[in-house]
Amino acid sequence: MDRNEATDVLVIGGGTAGFGAAVAAGRAGLNVILLEATSKVGGVMAFCPGMPWGAAYPADVIIGGLMEELTNCLAAMTPPAAQKRPCTLENFGSEIQYDHDIATLTMFEMLETAGVQVRLNTTAIDPQMAGAKIRSVTCYDRNGPFTVTPKIVIDCSGDGDISAKSGVPFTLGDTGGNMMGVTLSFHMLGVDWAQAFGGDDPYFKLQAAKGITQGRLHPDLAQLYLMRGFHDDTVFCNSVVIRGVDGTDPVAVGNATQEGRRRCHQLAQFLQSDVLGFQNARMAHLGPTVGVRETRKLQAIYRVTGQDLANNTQFADGIVCCDNPIDDVMRTDARMTHDAIVQTGGYYTIPFRSLVPQKITNLMFAGRIICADPVAFASVRGMPQCMAMGQATGLAAALALETSAAVQDISTIALVRALQAQGVNGLGGVPLHPPTKQAPSSG
Numbered sequence: 001m002d003r004n005e006a007t008d009v010l011v012i013g014g015g016t017a018g019f020g021a022a023v024a025a026g027r028a029g030l031n032v033i034l035l036e037a038t039s040k041v042g043g044v045m046a047f048c049p050g051m052p053w054g055a056a057y058p059a060d061v062i063i064g065g066l067m068e069e070l071t072n073c074l075a076a077m078t079p080p081a082a083q084k085r086p087c088t089l090e091n092f093g094s095e096i097q098y099d100h101d102i103a104t105l106t107m108f109e110m111l112e113t114a115g116v117q118v119r120l121n122t123t124a125i126d127p128q129m130a131g132a133k134i135r136s137v138t139c140y141d142r143n144g145p146f147t148v149t150p151k152i153v154i155d156c157s158g159d160g161d162i163s164a165k166s167g168v169p170f171t172l173g174d175t176g177g178n179m180m181g182v183t184l185s186f187h188m189l190g191v192d193w194a195q196a197f198g199g200d201d202p203y204f205k206l207q208a209a210k211g212i213t214q215g216r217l218h219p220d221l222a223q224l225y226l227m228r229g230f231h232d233d234t235v236f237c238n239s240v241v242i243r244g245v246d247g248t249d250p251v252a253v254g255n256a257t258q259e260g261r262r263r264c265h266q267l268a269q270f271l272q273s274d275v276l277g278f279q280n281a282r283m284a285h286l287g288p289t290v291g292v293r294e295t296r297k298l299q300a301i302y303r304v305t306g307q308d309l310a311n312n313t314q315f316a317d318g319i320v321c322c323d324n325p326i327d328d329v330m331r332t333d334a335r336m337t338h339d340a341i342v343q344t345g346g347y348y349t350i351p352f353r354s355l356v357p358q359k360i361t362n363l364m365f366a367g368r369i370i371c372a373d374p375v376a377f378a379s380v381r382g383m384p385q386c387m388a389m390g391q392a393t394g395l396a397a398a399l400a401l402e403t404s405a406a407v408q409d410i411s412t413i414a415l416v417r418a419l420q421a422q423g424v425n426g427l428g429g430v431p432l433h434p435p436t437k438q439a440p441s442s443g
């Protein structure tokens with residue numbers, strides 16, 4: 001292996017968490033390499049194109065930071081490429097709808113201007129340890145293996161392969177090892193919104209029951225998640241869930257994607273023939289692979305619990321606010337639940353310590369591999385929070401290198417101040433205030 005590269009920070013995974021981590025570290029003046037195994041940034045956002053950024057407005061106030069900056073940038077375009085809208089589903093607050101392709105381009109540009117070296121189609125395979133540190137990471141692209149020698153690794157891979165191979169203990173899914181279902185999404189274009197959403201059943205249960213009884217829809221499609229897309233007359237179909245898939249097994253993910261394609265086409269045909277408003281619609285933007293909700297949860301200094309959420313806990317080292325419901329998707333059976341965990345107007349924060357392993361001194365993680373119990377995980381996993389977790393770890397990397405500290409020893413007070421300086425709201429004892437003026441909304 002004759003290719004070796006050194007860098008300050010190696011970010012593994014270019015999902016929303018990896019984007020946040022890489023931009024924050026790059027803007028802090030660090031050399032950053034971002035590895036993404038696929039051909040696009042976004043992670044689940046790219047695998048399920050058009051999926052709204054949920055949970056960006058706990059207590060109806062934007063979380064701030066990079067999420068706010070990206071949204072404002074898109075919203076300021078002509079015509080606007082993002083908008084705050086109420087979520088039609090129970091217990092979810094407002095969310096951000098956006099144009100998928102413009103958002104992806106904008107994220108690439110933010111990475112570029114932050115000086116991040118983005119390596120697409122490149123996978124981190126194996127860490128090499130030196131005592132309590134990751135010394136280097138073996139990676140692969142189409143030219144074969146190469147080594148990156150980083151000062152700090154931020155694992156934003158969703159699945160945590162490198163952290164697990166480095167010896168960080170983990171659990172898979174809930175206490176019984178059950179992981180949430182994976183989903184293949186698509187759009188319907190040319191839908192008459194007024195007709196499609198004119199009823200009072202947000203989950204289209206009656207129509208779904210008919211399709212299941214007639215054997216035209218899979219029995220797991222008892223609730224149809226059909227949401228107005230960002231563009232008029234488009235509908236985002238986040239309905240097809242495949243259960244019992246281990247998202248760390250590429251063969252299982254491939255098989256689930258193929259099964260998902262079948263069920264998505266069946267659903268599209270059913271919508272066209274049986275659901276009002278879809279008569280002239282056609283299918284588009286079928287995801288390239290299923291979106292994986294849940295795999296490993298790494299062990300960190302602190303494990304966020306459902307009780308923390310229910311108590312509206314605002315940690316001293318909290319790095320982002322959240323009020324998302326417990327959004328549990330078919331872990332053990334075909335049920336989908338969205339039970340509120342905080343009362344209206346309440347929120348909790350996600351502590352930095354849930355992103356820091358106990359032992360390895362130059363590794364952090366961010367995004368859906370956060371250390372959380374199964375209840376808390378079902379709430380903390382929204383894309384805005386993943387992006388903010390990434391932003392916090394990127395800034396923490398800069399603090400650790402500035403002060404030659406292990407990631408476990410950085411000043412969390414300084415970290416929270418740095419996040420506040422970057423416009424992250426509701427941290428360090430400063431409450432999230434109700435907005436004095438509502439942001440423009442589609443109503």
Ligand SMILES: Cc1cc2nc3c(=O)[nH]c(=O)nc-3n(C[C@H](O)[C@H](O)[C@H](O)COP(=O)(O)OP(=O)(O)OC[C@H]3O[C@@H](n4cnc5c(N)ncnc54)[C@H](O)[C@@H]3O)c2cc1C
Pocket residue numbers: 012013014015016017018035036037038042043044045048051052053054055122123124125156157158159161162182183184238291292293366367368369381382383384386
């Ligand atoms: C079907 C579905 C619906 C959802 N609905 C919503 C919603 O409506 N709103 C919302 O806000 N959130 C939603 N979520 C949750 C949210 O999308 C995810 O929790 C979030 O995107 C996770 O971000 P992440 O960056 O942690 O991980 P991912 O998005 O999983 O990104 C990880 C990235 O790392 C890459 N990677 C993995 N291993 C390696 C490696 N070894 N080397 C290099 N790259 C690697 C992957 O290719 C991927 O791009 C949904 C999730 C799913 C699956």
